[in-house]
Amino acid sequence: MNPIFVSCPGMCTAAGFNASASCAAMMAGISGVKEANLWDWESGSLINAARVELPQWWFGVPTLATLAASAIDESMKRARVADPEAVPVLLCIAEPSRPGRLDTIEADMFDELQARLGHALHPLSRLVALGQAGGVVALEHARAILADGSAPHCMVAGVDSYLDQTTLDVFMQRRRVMTPANSNGFIPGEASAAVLLSASENGPSLQVMGLGTGHETATIDSDEPLQGKGLEQVIRRALSDAGIEIYDTQYRMTDLNGEHYKFKESTLVQPRLLHRSHEALFDLWHPIEWLGEIGAAIVPCALGLQLYASTRDMAPGPTCLGFFGTDSGERGAYVARYSGGV
Structure with a gap:
């Protein structure tokens, strides 16, 4: 594959208002989760959530645009981009089938985002509405943009929020949210993140060596027995694209969220990929x-x-x-190697 390099992250999360604060908190084991003004109708109590403490009270697309603009602007400034309008932004958002997804997000997001950034977006900028796996698809798009010389840099960003009572009511009816009465569920959160991609190395960066995308038919809402074939397929594709074996990786980065489904999927896939003992710890980061x-x-x-x-x-x-999955079945994986520089 044509090499692409990741640098200059930006973030806005419940753990910190920028990438350094957010990552330092995660590495120290400091959680942004606390009791929120979100109601569990079954137990009659408030639930825990990870809310970004934004200074305003509006909701909907404006909130998502504010979060996204914070991460994108941080990444651009860290990279000292002279002309932000020359950098295509591939912004990942929730998939269309997500309960409670904002109806106007496609129509309004870029207008709201441009107003907060204070500049127009590159014509190749686009929304990638594939949820958790969308970032891997966005990396594929970015690789193509950089390979054909359409832009010297590209940005992959993502923004999402589960902190909406209507959304959570649907997930709680499906017993998907962690509540006092249900331990097999996720803790709702919200965040934005962005990274700058380039065709050549420039300072401390990661080289994205391989990418893989695919689909799982046995989704979390399906009655089909889960075998993890979709996840296995995308991991094999990413490793093949990188030209390495799984034994050449030292750890994993995933979207495990506390639900049994994703842990089971990962556990089913691992023995089919590992035919001998992995010498490294092969730690699992989430x-x-x-x-x-x-x-x-x-x-x-x-x-x-x-x-x-x-x-x-x-x-x-x-x-x-890294490997990730969306409720609707999309799966994505990448192999990324640190290329040096401190």
């Missing part, structure tokens, strides 16, 4: 533990965390396998 379920923001957040840990010699090794 940022959602500290940030709550952040949906479409997870891939740029994971890349940002990997870069932060690598530059401080806190990662188990240079090469990480």
Whole structure:
């Protein structure tokens, strides 16, 4: 594959208003989760959530645009981009089938985002509405943009929020949210994250070596037996694209969120990929533990965390396998290697 390099992360999460604060909190095990003004109708009590303490009270697309603009602007400034309008922004958002998804998000997001950034977006900017796996698809789009010379840089960003009572009522009816009466559920969260992509290395960066995308038919809402074939397929594709074996990776970055489904899927896939003992610890990192379920923001957040840990010699090794999945069945995986520089 044509090499692409990740640098200059930006974030706005419940753990911190920028990438450094958010990543430092995650590495220290400091959670942004606390009791929120969200109601569990079954137990009659408030639930825990990871809310970003924004200074305003509006909701909907304006809130998402404010979150996204914060991460994008931070990344642009860290990279000292002279002309932000020359950088295509691929913004990942919730998939269309997500309960409570904002009806006007496609129509309004870029207008709201441009108003907050204070500049127009590049004509190649687009929304990637594929939830958690959307970041990997966005990386594929970014690779194509950089390969054909359409732009010298590209930005992959994500923004999402589960902190809406109507949305959570649907998930709670399906017993998907962690509440006093249900431990097999996720903690709702919200966040934005962004990373800058380039065709050449420029300072501390990650090289995205391989990408894989695909689909799982046995979704969390399906009656079909889960075998993890979709996740296995995308991991194999990412490793093949990178030209390495799974034994050449030292740890994993995932969107495990506390639900049994994703843990089961990952557990089913691992023995089919590992035919001998993995010499490294093969640690499993899951940022959602500290940030709550952040949906479409997870891939740029994971890349940002990997870069932060690598530059401080806190990662188990240079090469990480990341894999992610959306409720509707989309799956994505990447292999990223730290290329040096502190």
